[in-house]
Structure formats: structure tokens, C-alpha cells
Amino acid sequence: MDIQEIRNKAKRLLESGEVKVVVGYERGSTESKSTPAFIESPDDVDRLIWDATCVNNLAAYAIQEAKNGGVAIIARDCDARSIVMLVQEHQLDKDAVRVIEVPDETQWADDPALPESLEERRAFWAKEFEKCTRCYACRQACPGCFCNTCFIDRIVPRWAAKRAGASDAWMFHVTRAMHQAGRCGDCRECSRVCPVGIPVHLLAREIETFVGELFDYKAGMDMDADPVLGTFTPEDPDPNEHGG
Amino acid sequence: MSEETTTIEQQTEEQKPKVWKPRILGILCNWCSYAGADLAGSSRLQYPPNVRIIRVPCSGRVNPQYIFKAFQRGFEGVLVLGCHPGDCHYAKGNYYARRRLMLLKKFLPSLGIEPERFHFEWVSASEGIIFAEVIAKMTKKLEDLGPFSGVSVVQGVTQINTDAEDEHR
Incomplete structure (x- = not known):
């Protein structure tokens, strides 16, 4: 352009x-x-x-x-x-x-693929989150992170400790990804700004895939649509049809 | 003092379970499922003692964060029970819960957590028998899956939580 x-x-x-x-x-x-x-x-x-x-x-x-x-x-x-x-x-x-x-001409880096087995996936994320320094750059860069007070900054209840380490970082990143359900446009800013190279955008991308499958919804397409988790229909997928 | 401490430590050692048993965190709606659990108890129904119950006003009160927190702290399974669709005390809390929790269940495998570790079902106040069955089935499933190695296993080493809170688990 x-x-x-x-x-x-x-x-x-x-x-x-x-x-x-x-x-x-x-x-x-x-x-x-x-x-x-x-x-x-x-x-x-x-x-x-x-x-x-x-x-x-x-x-x-x-x-x-x-x-x-x-x-x-x-x-x-x-x-x-x-x-x-x-x-x-x-x-x-x-x-x-x-x-x-403006047209999207960004040269995206190749995404790492999530491993096949569940055990390997758990280890994959543990290894990635082990690197996290808890700088919160991902959160600051994310347009979807508009809360005045982030859950992770709360003292009571304290959802995760402030220190770095795979366990507490897991809690932060996984919850943050869940908060992006129906909000993520896959701009990949979270991963781009990460100083230690955690492919954190993969979490929200997985969630957006499931949001599409379950509720036929794509984030940020219709200004008049209700946010996907802020609404429901009585015909929504039910645990009884999907084995709980 | 040292004598007393020794005694307590010995007791704790003796009370430690000999066999591994899965622990389930149950988050139950006050109006239907908690009453259902109560009915199971007052009807003297037998069900495995593996579940620890938290009562919430509505399944709509269940933040997906609670479930992540339970897994982070090492629970082998998490259970959310609420009123049947159409029966919510607050008319639509369970419909909102259904959207969030169906999504959460699909998302767990992306994190490497077996979807069976999270169960979500409708149990009414009169369904004491169903409550007992749900606990029995889930306990069986978790026993088959085996111990949960946690969310922070890096190269075979589990991170040790140093939080005071974590030690009191």
C-alpha cells in the first residue's frame, strides 16, 4: 500500500x-x-x-x-x-x-506444532513456561487484556505467586488465554513481544478454534454480535450429548 | 515440645494413605447438586470418599480459573455439577456455565490434560443416586488414568511449590 x-x-x-x-x-x-x-x-x-x-x-x-x-x-x-x-x-x-x-504483509515466523501425545504437550508447556520471567509484556501488548486490574495482580485472592517458575506461569498464561475466548484476532503480538520466545499465541488460537467449532463464532467480525461467552442459546452443545 | 512434635509427625506418618487414591475437587451448585449430594448422604448411599466439595451459589459462578487452579495444585480431577437446563434458580446461570465449561473441556487436551479429568453434569436435588453414581464413575476413571504428574513437570522433575499455602494442601 x-x-x-x-x-x-x-x-x-x-x-x-x-x-x-x-x-x-x-x-x-x-x-x-x-x-x-x-x-x-x-x-x-x-x-x-x-x-x-x-x-x-x-x-x-x-x-x-x-x-x-x-x-x-x-x-x-x-x-x-x-x-x-x-x-x-x-x-x-x-x-x-x-x-x-492496511494489507497484512507481515512475515510471520513459523509456529511450533503442539506435540501429539498429551504427556508430551504437558511437558512442552511446562518447558516453555519455565522460561517465563513474568514480565507481562504479552498482557500489555494484547488489545484483549483491557481489565483495570488483572487477576494476576490481585493479592486476595492470590491466583498465582509472583515468582517465575513453570507452575505459577502456567496459571497466568492459561487463565489469560481463557480470558481471550472469543476476543483473539490472532495478531500474535503476545508471542512477538515475548523476550524469551514463548509461543503463547498458540493457547488463544486453540481456544478460538474450539469457539468456532462449538458456537460457530469468530472473534471481532460483527460489531453488533454479543461476546460469545456473554450469551447462550438453549440449544448450545450439552455435556450429556458429549459424554460430560 | 519436641516430644509432642514427634508424636504429631508419627501420627501424620501413620495416617498417610498406603495406596494412591485420586482426589476430586467437586464444585456444586447450592440449589440442585449440593442438595443432591446431601440427599445421597441422608439416604445412606455409598460412594467413594475421594471428593472434596465446594458449594457455590450457581454453576454460573464457576470461573474456569477455579478449574485451572485445582489442576495447578495437583487435583487429579475436577467436577462441576449444576441444575438441569431450565431449572436454574437464577433462570440462566447454568446456560452461561455450559458455554464456558464446554469450551474449557475442549481446551484441556491442548494443555496436555486428559479431558476425563474434568467432568461436568447436571444433578438435581432429587438425584442423590445419580450424584453417588457420578462420583463412583469419575473415581474409577481417574484410578484408571493414574496419578496426575502436574502442570509443571520439566524433564521428569516436578517443580516444588514453596508457597506456604501449597504446603497446607
Whole structure:
């Protein structure tokens, strides 16, 4: 996509007063990096860039920026799904947000496959979570993690200890994945920002697969749909039909 | 003091079960299933003593987190029982529970946990017999599966929890 096209769109939105800020990408500390840019004046739109270094899911800034007036966000398909999801979850007023769509040209790293046997899977995750330093970068980068107080930061009840270690990290990551049910657009930010390389996005991806199978639902596709676990039908899959 | 401590330690040693027995955490709705369990007791029905019961106001109160926590702490199985669909005291709590828990059950194998370790069923206040059967069946299944090595086994070594809470399990 032509960068000039993005800049023109941003300029129009700012000049018309439709939005107060455009969230996009600008050159980072080196040529090989980009960093999120918050453009508030039509004169600054030339700072915006669009190339292979632009990888962040900027939807994570949507809630915060929409509070100060309208916000426009440069978003790939998966990022746009995050924005739709935030509207569904009543975290974002749909009139306060505009999306500047860009094609998804991200070069994704290959995903590790989950092992076949259950025992190997348990060992796989234990080994991965053993590496976790509990920096919470995954949570901070995730547009779906919009709670004011994360369960893991609570002292009472304390769901897991603060220290690093496979057992407590398992509790954190597994619960966080479950909280993303029907919310994850598979942007893979959680894994991308992980300093120790845990493929944590696989957990939410598994959950989204099952959400699709059980409830015929895909996250962030319909602004007017109820969040999948915030609704039900009497005909939902029942434990008695599925062997409890 | 040392004498007393020795006695307690000896007692604890003696009370330790000789044979491995699975432990089940049962989370039961107050209005139907807990009353069903009560009926099983007052009817003098026999069922395996492997279940530890927590009473909740509604199966809709059951956060999937509770189940993860139970597995993290090393329970071999977790059981959630609620009112039959249509019978919820709060009209629809069990319908919300059904969505969450069906999803959770499907998700467990992705973590390497056998789906049989989590059971979820409807038991009404009059179904004392069914309650006893559910406990018996689940205990049997878990005995067949064998001990649960936990969620943090890295290369054959189980991480030792140093939490004071964990020691009081």
C-alpha cells in the first residue's frame, strides 16, 4: 500500500476534526525498526511510514486514545478485528474510532506444532513456561487484556505467586488465554513481544478454534454480535450429548 | 515440645494413605447438586470418599480459573455439577456455565490434560443416586488414568511449590 495514501487519509481525518489523533507507525531508533506514532496535527502526517518493520497491533492504544476524542488507527485485518471486539465488549464507542486499513504483509515466523501425545504437550508447556520471567509484556501488548486490574495482580485472592517458575506461569498464561475466548484476532503480538520466545499465541488460537467449532463464532467480525461467552442459546452443545 | 512434635509427625506418618487414591475437587451448585449430594448422604448411599466439595451459589459462578487452579495444585480431577437446563434458580446461570465449561473441556487436551479429568453434569436435588453414581464413575476413571504428574513437570522433575499455602494442601 502506498504510504502517501495513508498520509492523505490521516490528514483528511485530522483536518476535518473527525479524530483528534491518528495512531500509526514512524521510524524507530534505527532504520530496521518502527515505533508507534501519535499524530495530532495534519502538518505531522509525513512522519507516518508503512513498511515491513510496522508490526505492532496498534489497537492496544484504542481505548486510551479514544478517551481524548476521536482516534484513527492504522490496522491490518487482525488488528481491525481487535477494534471490532473492543466495540462489542463496550470498551470503545464505535463513533469514536476510525480504521485506516492496511494489507497484512507481515512475515510471520513459523509456529511450533503442539506435540501429539498429551504427556508430551504437558511437558512442552511446562518447558516453555519455565522460561517465563513474568514480565507481562504479552498482557500489555494484547488489545484483549483491557481489565483495570488483572487477576494476576490481585493479592486476595492470590491466583498465582509472583515468582517465575513453570507452575505459577502456567496459571497466568492459561487463565489469560481463557480470558481471550472469543476476543483473539490472532495478531500474535503476545508471542512477538515475548523476550524469551514463548509461543503463547498458540493457547488463544486453540481456544478460538474450539469457539468456532462449538458456537460457530469468530472473534471481532460483527460489531453488533454479543461476546460469545456473554450469551447462550438453549440449544448450545450439552455435556450429556458429549459424554460430560 | 519436641516430644509432642514427634508424636504429631508419627501420627501424620501413620495416617498417610498406603495406596494412591485420586482426589476430586467437586464444585456444586447450592440449589440442585449440593442438595443432591446431601440427599445421597441422608439416604445412606455409598460412594467413594475421594471428593472434596465446594458449594457455590450457581454453576454460573464457576470461573474456569477455579478449574485451572485445582489442576495447578495437583487435583487429579475436577467436577462441576449444576441444575438441569431450565431449572436454574437464577433462570440462566447454568446456560452461561455450559458455554464456558464446554469450551474449557475442549481446551484441556491442548494443555496436555486428559479431558476425563474434568467432568461436568447436571444433578438435581432429587438425584442423590445419580450424584453417588457420578462420583463412583469419575473415581474409577481417574484410578484408571493414574496419578496426575502436574502442570509443571520439566524433564521428569516436578517443580516444588514453596508457597506456604501449597504446603497446607
